[in-house]
Amino acid sequence: MPRRRITQTDVAAMAGVSQATVSFVLNGNTPAGVRIGEETRQRVLDAIRITGYTANPVAQRLAGGLTQILGVFTYEATFPRASRDFYGPFLVGIEHAAERLGVDLLLFTSAPAVGGRRQLTRDGWQRLGVADGCLLLGQHEDRGELQHLLDTNYPFVFIGKRGSDGGRLPYVGADYVGATVRQVDRLVGLGHERIGYVGVRGTDQPTLDRVEGYRKALKARGLATVFVESDDVAAAADEIGARSLTAVVVAPENHPEELADELERRGSRVPDAVSVLLLGQPHHPRRGGRRWSGFSVPREEMGVRALHLLSRLAAGDGNGRDRDGRRGAAVPDAELHQLLPCPDVDGATAAAAP
């Protein structure tokens, strides 16, 4: 038999004051012209102590505006092993930021997964309303959804750069272009002149950016681009030899570990004969695997920044006042799109040209 919760009214009765008085005492506030005598204040505090009263958060939110909940939507199940390796670092950052912001995280697990991919269906949308705003992780190209997001003016932030509708979608991404340029420059600095790009050409943003960076850097140096596009590692290794490349850059999803193995099997030591720079972290770090040179994507930091941005966007929402009664100020456009630098990693797979 559900015992009724103690309410402010109960406390008020016990202290012989009105509910409003209790509310004032609790919040410490005495907005404009309201004053509570010290003696009364103590009576109320005593009553609170005795009854063990705790405020009903739901009512608080309803009266106040924001829920102090931020949503996280992932397009795949979040926790299974494979996803965990990928989402993990982002979530670390997100969780950390959430803690500092004093915000709870809502995972939209109710969205039905169709063929392993979550759908943001109409029903899914409904649920978003709980949170003051929502973070979106993963690739998704459903135009309808994006449009709906913009239309409803619901605060959200993508993790990962958005190219197509760029101007309108707030995101926190990584600067793949710049980082890739730097990798090529490193190689040139080491004396390399025949530098290839290994990997299947995808249309996902990171790949586009890596290719762009590669192109840009080589052009600036007046060198020729060489794309090794075979999705078969052995064939790729062959091609590298045939084209007498002395260095390649390769994205993590293109099996760099196996590629290096194949190269060495053909007598091309890494990095002595061929330098290999990795454009991002290894996807499945092997114990005893190579120490890759290249750059790393600051996933954790991205999580942090994304949640902070979202928090600011959300603060301007609802009837929302923040904790201190201030409305959130508008977020400057410049902050709506953040590209974080990817730090270089010095490993053991880059060396001077032979």
Added chain:
Amino acid sequence: MPRRRITQTDVAAMAGVSQATVSFVLNGNTPAGVRIGEETRQRVLDAIRITGYTANPVAQRLAGGLTQILGVFTYEATFPRASRDFYGPFLVGIEHAAERLGVDLLLFTSAPAVGGRRQLTRDGWQRLGVADGCLLLGQHEDRGELQHLLDTNYPFVFIGKRGSDGGRLPYVGADYVGATVRQVDRLVGLGHERIGYVGVRGTDQPTLDRVEGYRKALKARGLATVFVESDDVAAAADEIGARSLTAVVVAPENHPEELADELERRGSRVPDAVSVLLLGQPHHPRRGGRRWSGFSVPREEMGVRALHLLSRLAAGDGNGRDRDGRRGAAVPDAELHQLLPCPDVDGATAAAAP
């Protein structure tokens, strides 16, 4: 300009009906004597579609409904590497169950972590109210908190057996006692007679249960118990030799991998000279590490069961009706405490007595 949320009243205005009507249409209910004509119903549904209305869950909750949100509280940060290995499997199960139940998960990241441990402070409690119920992971012995949980009659379920206040706290745990008994029996079946228990004596429930199982099994067989309690692995290995044990059981937190290494360094091959059974999964599975014999804790399954249990408890809460307008039936006491069996694992660390 803060986007005001669309409310039922807005929808009602657009459809030319009353707020109440919208509510009825939404819930499908037509409680006792209220009827909505088909044509009106359509108008309302259209208005909902056009406005993109989504119910404010906070208001729903305040009015007595359920939010279809279940909370997850972990006593440590959830995602950092170390925790992830531990919490991961539970979360996989929880997420899976959430998806099937059509429920969202709320992570209480707002609870301030003090010294790496989350506190469920007064402020933390407030937040719980948003969720229909809450799952609790990790050890916590704060009596005050537990009492508060019970007092407020808030639905919750522990993951991991609760011994002390057992009768009153709903939990889903693993049958460490039974599983440990089986391990000893396996060893006895292999001809072992001097079987030790390696590990520091903690007061945490799993340890208590493992010790109990160990005691019980040896007693039933009429064999003597030998506790190797040194928290130094080398010392433990020495002691195993000195006591001429032919087999030991060891909990994962007691560095089994290092222990085995130490044993072999002393010339005692595992399992030829000494069998070692692991009472649970390795905490930090090493690549190329041993294939342990012993048992495994069904963490994923525990997550699933816990969320299902919680869901049922929560359904009986508030003024709560579930989606179909039925009240949750009372949950039988027998289901309030679930102990799942831990399947045996056949690895390469157990052999016949020398």
Added chain:
DNA sequence: ACCCGCTAATAATGCGCATTATCGAATTGA
């Protein structure tokens, strides 16, 4: 004409709290 029964909907209320407007009494100023 009148009451009955039925349909289709609305008005009104409360959930627990924050907040605004309001009020009575005590004190001050001239």
Added chain:
DNA sequence: TCAATTCGATAATGCGCATTATTAGCGGGT
């Protein structure tokens, strides 16, 4: 002495929804 000010607190309202009580309209039966 009477208006003005300050102090101390309360009444009232709204947040968005679920739910209960109530009303309005209308055809049929006697």
